[in-house]
Structures are given as structure tokens and as C-alpha cells.
Amino acid sequence: MLFVQDLSHSFGNREVLHEINLEVEQGQILAIMGSSGGGKTTLLKCMSGLLVPSQGDVIVDGVSVRREPDQARRNLGLVFQYAALFDYLSVRDNILFGVERRRRMSAKQKDELVAEMLDAVSLEASAATQLPSELSGGMRKRVGLARALAMEPKVILYDEPTSGLDPITAYSIDRLIVDTRERLGVTSIVVSHDVNSVYRVADRIAFLEAGRMVFVGTREEFEEARVGGIDELVQKARANNFSYIVREIG
Ligand SMILES: Nc1ncnc2c1ncn2[C@@H]1O[C@H](COP(=O)(O)OP(=O)(O)OP(=O)(O)O)[C@@H](O)[C@H]1O
Ligand SMILES: [Mg+2]
Incomplete structure (x- = not known):
């Protein structure tokens, strides 16, 4: 459904994405995580045709973002990090x-x-x-x-849809992302910093670090992954979840 092929992008002579490859099946939800400044928003912009990547391509439903940007853009909806309403x-x-x-x-x-x-x-x-x-x-x-x-759109790209929201509102937005997929069968990519939110919505998780895709896999594989900052993130999420449960009980 959506393929990212050998995609690299530089701003001036600074490379911020390096040879990214990614595949998302029809109707799947892929979460993209990674440290701040790692290139997540830039990758979404390349996918959506807002930015032309320095190298490589994105194919959405058989249409190349590089060769047919207008056609490709029709297939994609982008929900921005800061809502970006007029x-x-x-x-x-x-x-x-x-x-x-x-x-x-x-x-x-x-x-x-x-x-x-x-x-x-x-x-x-x-x-x-x-x-x-x-x-x-x-x-x-x-x-x-x-x-x-x-x-x-056939694909919706969400850039940190729950950032800056309280946990209950964030939870309701997560539900909305899943419902939208169930109702419309829309393929979704969700950039997020929140591990628990990612666990709720994603079929697969990708991890972007300093412009490189260092991991793509299931939640189970993610929890076992010992690359980049994943380990630390998983530990923190466990600790948070634990203290949350303790607070609820106690
Ligand atoms: N228009 C631009 N011109 C020059 N550099 C840019 C531009 N947009 C982003 N960058 C740089 O590219 C790198 C990746 O930025 P990007 O916004 O994609 O990161 P991010 O993973 O989305 O970060 P965050 O989690 O903070 O949103 C950063 O170092 C950023 O400073
Ligand atoms: Mg960003």
C-alpha cells in the first residue's frame, strides 16, 4: 500500500534522513517513534509530498510521490503536530x-x-x-x-496527535485513530513519543534515530529490542505504567 524506498533527505548539506525503507500494508497502523530531531516530521512531509526528498521515493497505492506529486497527494491526509488550523x-x-x-x-x-x-x-x-x-x-x-x-484519503499521517493533551483526552484521540481505521479501512502512520499510546493503536512500531530507521517490528519485538533508545523508552513506560497502577490501587 505505502512504500518508502531508499529515502534520504538533506537540508543544505546536513543529512537528516538516511536511506529509509518502510512498508505499510493496507489498513495497518504503523507508529513511528524516536528522539526529538530524529527526522520524524521530515519523513512525514516527504511521504505527504510537502517535501521532495533528496533521494529515493514514496509509493502510495502505486503512485510515486516524486513522479506524480499531485496525484499522490490526493491519497494522503496529514494531521499536523500543532493541529495547524486557520x-x-x-x-x-x-x-x-x-x-x-x-x-x-x-x-x-x-x-x-x-x-x-x-x-x-x-x-x-x-x-x-x-x-x-x-x-x-x-x-x-x-x-x-x-x-x-x-x-x-487512503492514508492518514498523524504527527504527534496526542502531544500536549491530558491522558484522558489523549486516550480518546487514540480511540479515534483506531475507530477511523476500523470504519474507513484507512492506512495510518502515527508519529508519537508516548509508548503507551503507541501500544494502544499500532500494529507495528518503527524507531527512527538520528535519521536512520534502526528498528521496525511488532510490539513484542519492540519490547525485546536492544537498539538505540528503545530499551530505555520501554523501561520508562513500564515504570510509568506501574506507578499509575499503584496510584489507582493505593
Ligand atoms: N525546514 C528545515 N530546514 C532546515 N533544517 C530542518 C528543517 N526542518 C527540520 N530540520 C532539521 O531536521 C532535523 C529533523 O527534524 P524533524 O522536525 O523532522 O524532527 P522530529 O523527529 O520530528 O523532531 P520532534 O520530535 O522534535 O518533532 C532537525 O535537526 C531539524 O532541525
Ligand atoms: Mg516532529
């Missing part, structure tokens, strides 16, 4: 922003689409007329997802 547009207009440019719709069709998308991300219909500044962080992330879904 502050001066209502939730409704944010959701319609991309679709309106792609196809003509009657006012009724627009209303229906907005209602359907708000429902898909579990927001009330009344949110349509609000401005992003009037929403909580979790709601803004939902609107970001609604905007991506409105374009009917």
Missing part, C-alpha cells in the same frame, strides 16, 4: 478548506459533509460555527482530523 476561519470553513478547492459542492452538500465529519470525530454539530481559538486542544486535534478525512 485561526481566522470557522471550524466549518477549516473542514471545507481543501475539499472546496478540489470539487464543486452545493451549500447543502457542504452542510452535509461538515455534519458528517464532525460526527466522525465525535464533535457536536454546534462546533461548526466556532473559531479554533474557542476550542480546547483536544477539540482542535479532532477538527484537524475532520479536515483530513473530508478529503477521503
